[in-house]
Amino acid sequence: MDQLDRQILAQLQSDSSRSHAELAEAVNLSASQVSRRIARLQADGVIRRQVALLDEQALGLQVEAFVAVAMASYAPEAVRRFHERISALPEVLDCCATTGDSDYLLRVVARDLRAYSALMNEQILGHGDVASVRSSVVLDRVKQTTQLPLPAR
Numbered sequence: 001m002d003q004l005d006r007q008i009l010a011q012l013q014s015d016s017s018r019s020h021a022e023l024a025e026a027v028n029l030s031a032s033q034v035s036r037r038i039a040r041l042q043a044d045g046v047i048r049r050q051v052a053l054l055d056e057q058a059l060g061l062q063v064e065a066f067v068a069v070a071m072a073s074y075a076p077e078a079v080r081r082f083h084e085r086i087s088a089l090p091e092v093l094d095c096c097a098t099t100g101d102s103d104y105l106l107r108v109v110a111r112d113l114r115a116y117s118a119l120m121n122e123q124i125l126g127h128g129d130v131a132s133v134r135s136s137v138v139l140d141r142v143k144q145t146t147q148l149p150l151p152a153r
Contacts, residue, residue: 013147016050061109063116064138068102072131
C-alpha cells in the first residue's frame with residue numbers, strides 16, 4: 001500500500017458515496033486508476049465493505065449504553081449460546097471479548113429506557129449464562145468516528 005492508496009482510503013472513510021471521478025480529482029489520479037486501486041484494496045481485504053452510517057437520534061434510538069458482562073460459566077456450550085443470542089440482537093451494535101473484570105463489553109442502543117430494561121432483563125440476563133452486568137448509559141458523546149488512523153507507511 002502506497003501513499004496514493006492511503007489518500008484514497010482517507011477520502012473513502014470521509015465519504016464513500018463519492019464517485020471514482022470525484023475521488024480521482026481529490027488524489028490527482030485518473031478515475032480508472034482509482035477504480036483499479038479500490039478493486040485491489042477490496043480484493044486484499046483492506047476495504048471490507050461500504051455502508052451508510054445512520055443517525056441514532058433521527059431513528060428514535062434515544063438510549064445508548066456500554067454493558068460489561070461477566071459470564072457465569074465458561075463451558076463451551078454456554079459461551080456458544082451466549083454468542084448466538086447476542087449476535088441475533090439488532091440492538092447490540094458491538095460485542096467484544098475483553099480482558100479485566102468483565103468477559104465482554106457490549107455497545108447497545110434502544111428506543112428508550114423501558115426498551116433498554118426489557119432488552120437487558122429478557123434478552124441478556126435470565127438465561128443462566130450471565131453472572132452479572134454493569135451498564136453505563138451514555139450521557140453525551142464527545143467523539144464518534146468510524147475513520148481508522150492510517151499509517152504513514
